[in-house]
Amino acid sequence: MTTLSRSADLLKELIAFPTISRTSNLALIAHVAALLEGAGIACEWVKDEAGTCANLFASTGPEGVPGILLSGHTDVVPVAGQAWTTEPFEASLREGRIYGRGAADMKGFVACAVIAMLDAAARPLRKPLQLALSYDEEIGCVGVRRLIGMLEQAALRPELCVVGEPTMMQIATGHKGKAAYRALCCGQEGHSALAPRYVNAIHVAADLVGGMRAVQQTLADQGARDEGYDVPYSTIHVGTINGGKALNIVPNQCVLDFEIRTLAADRPADILGQVLERVPRDNGFAPEIEEMNTYPGLETNAASDAVRFIESLLPAGTGKRKVAFGTEGGLFSTRLSTPTVVCGPGDIDVAHKPDEYVSLDQLDACDAFLARLTGRLV
Secondary structure (H helix, E strand, O other): OOOOOOOHHHHHHOOOOOOOOOOHHHHHHHHHHHHHHHHOOEEEEEEEOOOOOOEEEEEEOOOOOOOOOEEEOOOOOOOOOOOOOOOOOOOEEEOOEEEOOOHHHHHHHHHHHHHHHHHHOOOOOOOOOOEEEEEEOOOOOOHHHHHHHHHHHHOOOEEEEEEEEOOOOOOEEOEEEEEEEEEEEEEEEEEEHHHHHOOOOHOOOHHHHHHHHHHHHHHHOOOOOOOOOOOOOOEEEEEEEEEEEEEEOOEEEEEEEEEEEOOOOHHHHHHHHHHOOOOOOOOOOOOEEEEEEOOOOEEOEEEEEEHHHHHHHHOOOOOOOEEEEOOOOOHHHHOOOOOOEOOOOOOOOHOOOOEEEEEEHHHHHHHHHHHHHHHHOO
């Protein structure tokens, strides 16, 4: 029978909390806070306006000294409609892997970070080790903004932040920024037999999408490039589109949601402006654009002291790269001016999918990394 590490045992407990985005995470936060407070670690809850979700900030070690912050999110993506072979919120162990929703993204790191905090509490630290757990990261880094606001007010600016998203314990020094938008395209309703007399809202939306595709091609062919990314240029993507009531009615409304993911050299507002310049306005109906959410990219110098410090805690030859997915790292970097890297256990390729898992080897590697990090704080 496999003997599990404390991190693996805790991960199994955390998976059992069905903390899907937009639902409460309070039970999980209470569970983690009880563990930390039992070791004498001070915890602060930062709740949302409704009081149904909370961030948790914990710190162990001396006060008034910049510390190292471990950051993770507690929410997970939904499982509805996915063909799981195991119960997604009942962790299962087989072939050296723990399966369950959030195992890779990113309760594995959360478990390792909590254990690291417990171990650090028993040591005479010169600098504090800190933990930030947030809610609703998966829908736009929603909760962490309140937590960062608390840190700003308290003048708590960490010396270094490690965001533990799954990178297979490689060092990620950057990711793109993202802006999400909703476009309301209006028209003039009428009988489809007389369609040319009216303005078709879906056609207005099609013109908008056509503008996006034209700008996307320009970005790919002539725009800024960063070969550190799998897709080395800024992108535009339409995710949903809804409009029309019946086939024989000229639609008067169409709504589409789209996103712009940008390199550091680009600004979403500039790209959106280029799109809108390409949309015809001779029908008198221009799309109305609402910004739904935005978060900045992360761009940490791969040769910086912060990155070299993280490298020194990992096995020789550990790679450095940039990642396609977004994190709260850009917010810590821009709002707190804190050097930030992304490094955590698990593979992003299995996240958000049925039978998500993290290997025990990856959890062990993360435990070793955090133990070495703690040792540098003594």
